[in-house]
Amino acid sequence: MNATPALSPAHVSQRGALLLGLSGLTKRFGAFTALSAVDIAFHAGEIHCLLGENGAGKSTLCNLVFGVHAPDAGTMTLHGAPYRPAGPRDALTAGIAMVHQHFSLVEDMSVVDNLMLGRVRGVLDRRGWAARLDALGTRYGLELAPFARVGDLSIGERQRVEIVKCLMREPRLLILDEPTAVLLPDEIASLLAVCRRVAAEGAAVILVTHKLAEIREAADRATVLRQGQVVATSDAPSTEINRLVKAMIRRDLEGLDATTAATLGLEDESAVAAPAVHARPDGPDILQIDGVSLRDSDGALRLDALTLTLRAGEIVGLAGVEGNGQSELGLLLAGLDTPTGGRLVMDGQDLTGRTPSDFTAAGIGIVPEDRHRVGAIADMNVAENMFLNRTRAFTRFGLLQRRAMHDAGAELMRRFDVRATGPDARFGGLSGGNQQKAVLARELTAPGLRFLLAAQPTRGLDVGAVEAVYGLIREASARGIAVLLISSELDEVLAVAHRVAVIYRGRIVGERPSRPDQREAIGAMMAGHA
Amino acid sequence: MNARTLVSPGLAIPVLAAVAACLAGTLLVLALGFSLGDALSSFVDGTIGSHYALAVSLNRSVVYALVGLGFILANRAGLTNVGGEGQIAMGGMVAAAVALHHGVAALPFGLAFLLPLSAATLAGAAWGGLAGVLKARVGTNEVISTLLLSFIAVWLVYGSVQSVALLRQPMTSGATLPESLPVPDATQLPLLTGDAASPVTIGLPLAVVLAIGMAILLTRSRFGFQLRAVGLNPVAATRAGFAFASTVVVAMAIAGAFGGLAGGVMLLGEQFSLKAGFSSGYGYDGLVVGLLARGSVTGVVAAALLFGFLRSGGISMEMGAGVPTALVMVMQGLIVVAVAGAAFWLDRRGSRS
Numbered sequence: 066m067n068a069t070p071a072l073s074p075a076h077v078s079q080r081g082a083l084l085l086g087l088s089g090l091t092k093r094f095g096a097f098t099a100l101s102a103v104d105i106a107f108h109a110g111e112i113h114c115l116l117g118e119n120g121a122g123k124s125t126l127c128n129l130v131f132g133v134h135a136p137d138a139g140t141m142t143l144h145g146a147p148y149r150p151a152g153p154r155d156a157l158t159a160g161i162a163m164v165h166q167h168f169s170l171v172e173d174m175s176v177v178d179n180l181m182l183g184r185v186r187g188v189l190d191r192r193g194w195a196a197r198l199d200a201l202g203t204r205y206g207l208e209l210a211p212f213a214r215v216g217d218l219s220i221g222e223r224q225r226v227e228i229v230k231c232l233m234r235e236p237r238l239l240i241l242d243e244p245t246a247v248l249l250p251d252e253i254a255s256l257l258a259v260c261r262r263v264a265a266e267g268a269a270v271i272l273v274t275h276k277l278a279e280i281r282e283a284a285d286r287a288t289v290l291r292q293g294q295v296v297a298t299s300d301a302p303s304t305e306i307n308r309l310v311k312a313m314i315r316r317d318l319e320g321l322d323a324t325t326a327a328t329l330g331l332e333d334e335s336a337v338a339a340p341a342v343h344a345r346p347d348g349p350d351i352l353q354i355d356g357v358s359l360r361d362s363d364g365a366l367r368l369d370a371l372t373l374t375l376r377a378g379e380i381v382g383l384a385g386v387e388g389n390g391q392s393e394l395g396l397l398l399a400g401l402d403t404p405t406g407g408r409l410v411m412d413g414q415d416l417t418g419r420t421p422s423d424f425t426a427a428g429i430g431i432v433p434e435d436r437h438r439v440g441a442i443a444d445m446n447v448a449e450n451m452f453l454n455r456t457r458a459f460t461r462f463g464l465l466q467r468r469a470m471h472d473a474g475a476e477l478m479r480r481f482d483v484r485a486t487g488p489d490a491r492f493g494g495l496s497g498g499n500q501q502k503a504v505l506a507r508e509l510t511a512p513g514l515r516f517l518l519a520a521q522p523t524r525g526l527d528v529g530a531v532e533a534v535y536g537l538i539r540e541a542s543a544r545g546i547a548v549l550l551i552s553s554e555l556d557e558v559l560a561v562a563h564r565v566a567v568i569y570r571g572r573i574v575g576e577r578p579s580r581p582d583q584r585e586a587i588g589a590m591m592a593g594h595a
Numbered sequence: 596m597n598a599r600t601l602v603s604p605g606l607a608i609p610v611l612a613a614v615a616a617c618l619a620g621t622l623l624v625l626a627l628g629f630s631l632g633d634a635l636s637s638f639v640d641g642t643i644g645s646h647y648a649l650a651v652s653l654n655r656s657v658v659y660a661l662v663g664l665g666f667i668l669a670n671r672a673g674l675t676n677v678g679g680e681g682q683i684a685m686g687g688m689v690a691a692a693v694a695l696h697h698g699v700a701a702l703p704f705g706l707a708f709l710l711p712l713s714a715a716t717l718a719g720a721a722w723g724g725l726a727g728v729l730k731a732r733v734g735t736n737e738v739i740s741t742l743l744l745s746f747i748a749v750w751l752v753y754g755s756v757q758s759v760a761l762l763r764q765p766m767t768s769g770a771t772l773p774e775s776l777p778v779p780d781a782t783q784l785p786l787l788t789g790d791a792a793s794p795v796t797i798g799l800p801l802a803v804v805l806a807i808g809m810a811i812l813l814t815r816s817r818f819g820f821q822l823r824a825v826g827l828n829p830v831a832a833t834r835a836g837f838a839f840a841s842t843v844v845v846a847m848a849i850a851g852a853f854g855g856l857a858g859g860v861m862l863l864g865e866q867f868s869l870k871a872g873f874s875s876g877y878g879y880d881g882l883v884v885g886l887l888a889r890g891s892v893t894g895v896v897a898a899a900l901l902f903g904f905l906r907s908g909g910i911s912m913e914m915g916a917g918v919p920t921a922l923v924m925v926m927q928g929l930i931v932v933a934v935a936g937a938a939f940w941l942d943r944r945g946s947r948s
Contacts, residue, residue: 399834422836431834442828453824453835460817467815 081109084269085130085148085161085238090139092125092293099125100293102139107238112260112270114280114302116313117290118527119497123273124166126290127240130271131163132156162231163240168223172216176209176226180233201232205259220387221252228259239263240271245279246524249386250555250588257283275313277306289313314528346563348377351412351547352429352516358406359393359571367393369571370407375516375547380538382562382579383551386591390571391551392434395520398549399431399439400424412515425454428515430508432501432522434551440504443493447485448474450492451507481506482533498530505537517541520551535561555587569593608941612933613901620926624918633916641911642904646793648911654865656903657798658683658857662881663888663895664802664809665723665853669737670890671813672846673826678726678741679885680878681748682854683861685722686715688752690859691762691775691869700779707781712859719855720848722748727847731840737847745878753871762869775869784864796864805853810892822846854878880906887934901930 085107092100100122107113115123128134130141132150141148143159150156156163170179177194185194195211202208207225215223224244231239241260245253260270260283272283280287280302287302288295289312297312299305352375359368368390375381385391396402397409400421408417411427419427433439441450448470452459459470474488483502485495492500501522508517519538523531538561542548552558558565562579567590575590577583624634642652662679669676693699693711700707726744729735755761755775762775784796813819824832825842833839858874866873880902888894909923 401830401834420836420838421834425836433834438828439830439834442824442831444827445824449820453831456817456820463817464811464815465817465820 081111081267081269082144083107084109084144086142087126087130088140088142090126090129090141091137092122092129092134093137098293100129100136103290103293103295105288105295105298107269107271108286109237109269110264110267111285112264112272112283114284114287115271115273115290116275116280116287116309118275118313119525120292120527121290121313122293123290124242125293127163127242127271127273130156130238131161131240157234160235160237161240162234162236162238164224164227164231164242164244166242166244166246168227170215170223170226173214175212175214176218177211179215179226180230197233198229201229205232205262206255207232207259221248224248224252224256228256232263236268238269238271240273242273243275244272245274245276249592250584251592253279254282277310280309281306346376346378346542348379348545348547350374351377352549353410354394354398354407355410356407357394357397357404357409359390359397359402360405361393367571368397368404371568371571371573372407373549373566373573375549377515377545377547378542379564380542380548380550380562382558382565383549383568384555384558384565384587384591385551385553385568387553389568391520391553391568393571394568395431395434395518395551396439398424398429398518399433400429401439422454425511426513428511428513430511430514430517430546432504432508432517432519434520434524436497436500436504437493441492441500443491445492446489447478447483447492447495447503448488451477451488451503453507454511477506477510478503481509481537496530498526498533501526501530502533502537505534509537509541514541514546516547516549518549518551521553522550523552523554523557555584555591559584559587567591608937609934612937613930616926616929616933619929620922623922623925627918627922629916629918634912634918637911637915637918638908640915642908648907650793650795651865652904652907653795653799654860654903655906656899657796657802658861658877659881659884659902660802660806660895660899661853661857661860662878663884663899664806664892665850666882666885667888667890667892667895668809668813668822668853669723669846669850670885671819671822671826672842673829674727674730674843674846674850675738676723676726676741676847676850676854676885677738677882678723678745678851678878679854679857679881680874680876681741681745682719682722682851683858683874683878683881684745684748684752685718686855686858687862687866687873688748688755688762688858688869689718689855690715690862691778692755694778694782694863695762695776700781702781705785707779708784708863711778711782711863712784712856715859715862716852716856719858720852723851723854724844724848726851727844730847731843737843741847749872749874752869752873756869756871764868773871777868778863782863783867784860796860798860798864801860806892806896813892854881857881883931887931887938889938902927905930 083106087103087105090100090103091098103126115126117123125134129136132152132155148159150159171182177191177198180198181189181194198209198211207229209222209225209229215226218226244256248256257279260272264270272279274280284302287299287309289297289309291313297309299309302309354371354373356370356372357368358366358370361367371390371394373381383391393402397404400419400423403418408415410416411429414427416424416427437443442453451474452470456465459466471488478485478488481502483499483506485499492503495503522534522538526534538548538550550558550562559579559581564576565579565583565587566573566576567587569590570593577587621631625631641648643649662683666676666679690711693714699710702710722744723741726737726740729740730737756763756773759766763773764771764776784798787795787797787799821837821842824835824837825839829839857877861873861877862869884895884898884902887898905927909920912918912923913920
């Protein structure tokens with residue numbers, strides 16, 4: 066299973082010429098080895114998928130190729146010549162372009178202005194650039210309004226701007242770092258089509274992903290990284306998905322939780338049972354979001370008379386493309402913002418306009434979408450974060466009982482399998498999965514919990530942690546707690562929720578039972594075709 | 596434990612930086628043609644040369660320490676209180692007004708000085724709290740508001756000693772200075788030794804007790820935890836139930852209270868009468884003490900002592916050896932830059948490994 070085929074000449078010449086070769090590439094950050102002796106060959110005219118969990122070294126590899134970091138050992142060759150970029154500028158000159166996970170666009174400028182940034186001098190030829198944009202759009206099927214303000218574009222369109230920015234340089238190698246995480250199902254399909262066209266014109270494409278459906282659809286080759294090493298390669302990835310997954314998560318699929326398997330995109334595999342069909346539980350209403358509206362300081366309506374009722378023990382999935390009001394709803398449910406219209410009613414108690422402590426006291430637990438800003442304090446330790454909202458329980462005569470807090474923290478860490486050097490470890494130093502488990506530990510052990518908001522709870526987590534998070538959410542539901550799962554991953558919503566509500570432009574535009582056969586209908590509603 | 600860890604670099608490097616800055620200052624004294632021997636001996640005379648010099652230096656350090664303690668408390672909550680000067684001015688002015696109030700000097704059980712001292716503390720708290728309210732209510736940056744409030748306070752002091760109807764002493768001739776009457780003996784801070792040749796006031800033990808209290812408050816108490824949470828991440832702290840607005844107001848009020856107390860100590864322990872500009876930069880120096888301390892009470896004490904003795908020595912060098920004050924200020928600045936630079940360097944090294 067750990068066999069790494071050596072790069073044989075036969076391996077090299079199948080589709081196109083060897084474009085970029087990595088040999089023995091190693092990168093260390095302090096004591097941590099992010100990449101260790103990696104050999105990969107990227108060929109012209111191919112889409113090469115890089116697979117791996119978070120922290121496997123995918124991004125480090127891209128950053129080495131793009132010149133962001135310099136390798137500690139090993140060599141790269143481009144067209145057979147040594148390639149040693151001193152920075153991204155060298156990489157661009159060599160014909161390597163990269164679309165990062167985080168966009169670098171100026172929101173207040175138009176598409177064309179963003180394309181011209183840093184590439185023009187003197188008099189600006191906006192018309193000429195718009196024409197170039199149109200030509201590229203026709204060539205690759207990437208339509209963009211040249212003079213639209215980037216801030217007004219959807220996430221998918223912004224990504225298109227980033228891709229066009231790269232394509233304008235006519236790259237010989239295009240790197241896309243997890244480009245599909247933020248896209249609608251339709252948008253993913255068209256992105257993959259763009260990749261295929263780029264490859265068909267003779268360039269190489271490196272597609273970093275952890276979604277198997279994309280590999281099945283687009284990959285010509287795949288390399289799986291785990292802990293900085295190549296653990297599997299495939300010249301026909303679409304036919305060997307299971308082998309690749311096994312290598313990626315290093316375990317057999319028989320033991321894999323059905324929900325997790327569905328979320329990963331494994332389907333119709335004998336090893337994986339279908340997710341259980343979810344029946345909506347028959348409990349009393351717990352939380353009523355009653356015609357809630359929110360106008361932001363610019364006067365834009367972020368939530369538009371949104372109504373949703375959750376029953377005890379029910380998991381409601383809120384599907385939608387990011388930026389349609391999910392974040393605002395999350396802040397309202399945390400008590401951090403006040404609706405400009407409508408009411409939030411918990412167990413018959415109107416909480417509109419109350420403080421976050423009142424929300425917690427009423428039994429509302431929050432796993433926020435922005436763990437670093439809302440969920441925890443990175444520079445405090447694990448125990449302090451686990452009892453952030455319960456410090457009073459550890460206070461005697463105004464003094465904090467650190468010992469007691471430490472011990473209680475250790476106990477919670479055991480119960481929720483939070484792995485860290487101890488309760489005194491700095492929270493910010495934990496892996497994403499352990500951070501999320503610690504936040505869940507805090508919210509799920511709050512006395513009198515009746516409702517849990519889990520907003521994008523598995524974003525950036527590896528498979529083991531994802532499974533743990535689903536397990537905790539399901540346990541909570543079994544305890545009679547109502548759960549609102551906000552997620553932009555439709556697979557996740559379908560696998561975990563009892564029913565699915567779709568949010569579009571601040572409104573619930575429809576509800577569907579959580580069944581795989583509803584996928585297309587839900588996808589259409591997410592795109593606003595309701 | 597090996598020899599390398601015996602002296603932690605966290606302590607040794609700022610100290611070495613301070614020593615290096617002092618050496619650089621010495622070279623400057625030489626370069627400008629002053630006699631190094633004269634300069635050094637006047638420096639020693641002015642700091643530890645006599646009981647009197649020692650006492651005066653310690654009293655100065657007390658003022659710096661109080662302002663610095665307030666600064667690090669507000670800083671724990673992510674707030675930068677640059678208004679020490681104004682808080683001192685308000686404290687001093689109110690202390691003078693209360694001490695000069697008819698009947699206060701006759702109060703028993705030390706109330707004669709405790710009452711004006713408490714009033715000074717409250718005045719400082721109000722002045723600092725005002726900046727806190729502005730921040731909590733309308734989001735005014737506290738750096739701006741405390742700085743501007745300082746100007747107001749300093750000019751309020753100026754105005755209050757211009758008019759006999761306010762605090763100016765009765766006009767007996769055209770030569771009557773625009774300052775208040777001296778406060779009555781009973782309202783002055785008692786001396787530790789009871790001997791005017793060694794005038795260390797009870798401000799010193801008070802500052803020590805407050806420093807210990809502050810250390811406990813910041814590291815052990817729930818309130819200290821709250822300050823830290825709000826300072827590190829206001830949103831997450833709010834979500835966890837710590838109210839941002841009240842934390843900010845209380846933190847700024849406490850910081851201001853320390854400044855006001857420092858003003859009271861200056862007026863009742865050293866100056867005895869209110870003059871225009873009596874705060875003379877102590878608030879700004881106290882701010883630097885707070886910054887140098889980098890959040891630690893021990894750091895405040897060390898920096899306050901350094902500044903207290905430097906200022907005394909500087910004044911003495913000017914009087915004894917003719918070294919201009921400007922040069923002393925340059926030395927002070929060199930020390931600040933060296934120590935702060937060393938701290939920055941230590942931080943960077945720490946975050947890289």
